[in-house]
Amino acid sequence: MSTFNDNHRAIIQAFMCRKTLKMHDMKELFATIFAVNNPDPIDPRTFPENEIQIYLFDINEELSRFDLEIKSIRSQDDRTPIYALVNLSSDTVIQSATHHTADEIAYFRRLLDAMFDTNNQANAEVFAVKRNDAERLHKAPRGEEEGNEGSGGKGLTMYEAQQALQSFVEEGWLERSGNQWYSLAPRGLLELSEYLKKTYNSSETAGSPNSSPTPGEDLIRFCYLCKDMLTVGQRCDDYSCPARMHNPCAKVLFEKSDPKCPGCKKVWSGDSPVGEKAAARLHVVRRQGGRASTVGTGGKMPKADGVKERRKQTRVIDDDEEDDEDEDEEDEEAHESDGEE
Ligand SMILES: [Zn+2]
Ligand SMILES: [Zn+2]
Known part of the structure; x- marks a missing residue:
């Protein structure tokens, strides 16, 4: 494999921090990283995708030692590729990848x-x-x-x-x-x-x-x-x-x-x-x-x-927003949520 350098490390760090990146995010990331040692400005829009793939190949070779891999999935909405750092060894839900209790x-x-x-x-x-x-x-x-x-x-x-x-x-x-x-x-x-x-x-x-x-x-x-x-x-x-x-x-x-x-x-x-x-x-x-x-x-x-048979037919899915809010107010443990967008 090619020499593993600061560029590779910066890409891995970006994935650890941002979890998922779309292709245009990837191009921006690579353009930013490559601009550090490049006298000329780099346009993220024209950053060659094959260069990205070569880097990902080298990074994945290194990450495989830790059962990690940068994998891609196509968006269900528009089929554009989305990349994420994935833990290959986890046979239990999100356990090994996170700090959750x-x-x-x-x-x-x-x-x-x-x-x-x-x-x-x-x-x-x-x-x-x-x-x-x-x-x-x-x-x-x-x-x-x-x-x-x-x-x-x-x-x-x-x-x-x-x-x-x-x-x-x-x-x-x-x-x-x-x-x-x-x-x-x-x-x-x-x-x-x-x-x-x-x-x-x-x-x-x-x-x-x-x-x-x-x-x-x-x-x-x-x-x-x-x-x-x-x-x-x-x-x-x-x-x-x-x-x-x-x-x-x-x-x-x-x-x-x-x-x-x-x-x-x-x-x-x-x-x-x-x-x-x-x-x-x-x-x-x-x-x-x-x-x-x-x-x-x-x-x-x-x-x-x-x-x-496994499908439960008794479950009520209530898509009436007002009903839901009323029930929440009755719940003693309910807290005001700050998650509204
Ligand atoms: Zn499909
Ligand atoms: Zn059919």
């Missing part, structure tokens, strides 16, 4: 359960947890208080949970949407993909985009086109069909062909969302199936045949 890590696991199990149902693959629901998970559930491997003690106070959520976002594990939904951020997707498959899928092959639509235990979804994990995007209008796609991937696929499902060949409307937008749909379905309601469906609602 056992209680905080147990809380993070409860958040993952909320995203990938509770809020991941046959009719609504939300893969996110509403802020108020996330905060309410601060207490350890009964039976998990002590003795269970990997679980913490009593849990966290509401205030501690709010602080933990903030640090999970700052560290790049989670991101919070404008509508106050927490979901896995690129670093979380990169570093936790193996853990998630191991925890929520009964088998990795069954979780592949080409798996049969028979009921199973697999809760992690993949894009039919790019094969990456998918937590935001769209799904086949036939809810028993396993096909999912990122929005930009669907756009690419249907640019030159009729929008037909690549799996079952039925018409693909693009109106069946995956992600926080799916929560509203769940709300409508439930009202439709429950008490009389004036709420319309806004479109046909395909019957889901492949309902997963």
Whole structure:
């Protein structure tokens, strides 16, 4: 390998500090670092990407001794590459990479359960947890208080949970949407993909985009086109069909062909969302199936045949902001949050 120098070290330091970098961040970083020993100014916009890749190759060779690697993942929103320093040895959630306490890590696991199990149902693959629901998970559930491997003690106070959520976002594990939904951020997707498959899928092959639509235990979804994990995007209008796609991937696929499902060949409307937008749909379905309601469906609602047994059908996802705020005021432990954007 080439000589490991201050440039390499500066790049690693930047990753330790900033957690995730997009390509334009990378170009700015490299231009700044290279400008130190360069008499001429360097334009970050024209910094050659192949030079960046060569540096990353050398850095990763060095980092491999510590089971670390700078890996990239494509943004689910626009498919641009995002880079993060990833701990390859962590088979437990965020444990070895961070300073978090056992209680905080147990809380993070409860958040993952909320995203990938509770809020991941046959009719609504939300893969996110509403802020108020996330905060309410601060207490350890009964039976998990002590003795269970990997679980913490009593849990966290509401205030501690709010602080933990903030640090999970700052560290790049989670991101919070404008509508106050927490979901896995690129670093979380990169570093936790193996853990998630191991925890929520009964088998990795069954979780592949080409798996049969028979009921199973697999809760992690993949894009039919790019094969990456998918937590935001769209799904086949036939809810028993396993096909999912990122929005930009669907756009690419249907640019030159009729929008037909690549799996079952039925018409693909693009109106069946995956992600926080799916929560509203769940709300409508439930009202439709429950008490009389004036709420319309806004479109046909395909019957889901492949309902997963593990998917809890009783969970209420309330996307009514006012209700949530009221409940918070009743919570004795609730603290005024400073996290509003
Ligand atoms: Zn994709
Ligand atoms: Zn289909």
